[in-house]
Amino acid sequence: GDVFEITAVPFHKPDGSQLVIVIVNEMTEQKKLERMKVDFINVVAHEMRTPLAAVIGFNDLLGARCANLTDWQKRYIENIKINADKLKQLIGDMLDLAHLDAGILKLDYTPVRLHEVATEVLVRHQALIAEKNQMVDLDISMSMAIDCDRQKVTRVMDNIVFNAIYYTEINGNIRISADDRENVVLVSVVDDGVGIPEQDLTRIFDRFFMVDATLTRRCDRIGIGLTLAKGYIQLHGGEIWAESELGKGSELHFTLPKCVSR
Known part of the structure; x- marks a missing residue:
């Protein structure tokens, strides 16, 4: 259905009487655009998380299964983990930001x-x-x-x-x-x-x-x-x-x- 924003503003006339000015804004199109933005970010986040999960998983596997790694190789694996975690957090932050904008973020x-x-x-x-x-x-x-x-x-x-x-x-x-x-x-x-x-x-x-x-x-x-x-x-x-x-x-x-x- 259509979405409207209604704002009531009191207005005092010179004779001392008071009126209430009601402003009605049609918000349906704006809500549709917000929904489209959230849907777009959800899709992009999902498409980014899938390959990122593979990177994190194989990197963890590499660190756990390879016993003869040099110090440099161990450092590379740690750097991959640190930066993959940063990207994972960034994706989550962008999702939350979009959900906050749309007013649909829930608290646990x-x-x-x-x-x-x-x-x-x-x-x-x-x-x-x-x-x-x-x-x-x-x-x-x-x-x-x-x-x-x-x-x-x-x-x-x-x-x-x-x-x-x-x-x-x-x-x-x-x-x-x-x-x-x-x-x-x-x-x-x-x-x-x-x-x-x-x-x-x-x-x-x-x-x-x-x-x-x-x-x-x-x-x-x-x-x-x-x-x-x-x-x-x-x-x-x-x-x-x-x-x-x-x-x-x-x-x-x-x-x-x-x-x-x-």
Whole structure:
């Protein structure tokens, strides 16, 4: 059937009376285009995942079955795995972005311990943390749990923490915390890195936006991580925002509601 968007706007007349202006937009064609975009990305993702699964599978088999590999050959196999995993994640991110746009992304709620999520993210990036000799302070109670989509919240935390690590200098400091507020849990990632220009604080959540494009491209990111993070958090009913002072560091905060209406 046809789809319409209806907006009601109050209007005050000079004589003190009030009218309501109703604006009706026919959205059927737009919804059809969004559906076509999602269908197209679903097909492309499937066509990419099939050969990628073969690459990952045969690469794992090669590493497991070949006993006399040289150090260089082992390094090649590890590089194939790392880059195949990156491509797999990118495909998943593009799918989620399309599903967010179309309003059809669903959340899988389970009880999640935020300390475990943060620890998992830090283990994933421990090589870069060690390389930059950074100090990371994890201040989240091991007992703190909240109902949320674990995979999505892990992606949010991963994107924010990676940015903090990458844009913080050698010997820098990063703090990850979670505070139990009245109706929400507030998660914060604070660093003493390069900071974000004031005019870019809201734009960092825009699709494909990069504060420093040259630096960002060096880390194999395309500028959708924080866009997805914002979409995931808003889908949970929370908020996400940034605070920063150029040259003194950044703070990324997000909230997750305690009471979930599904």
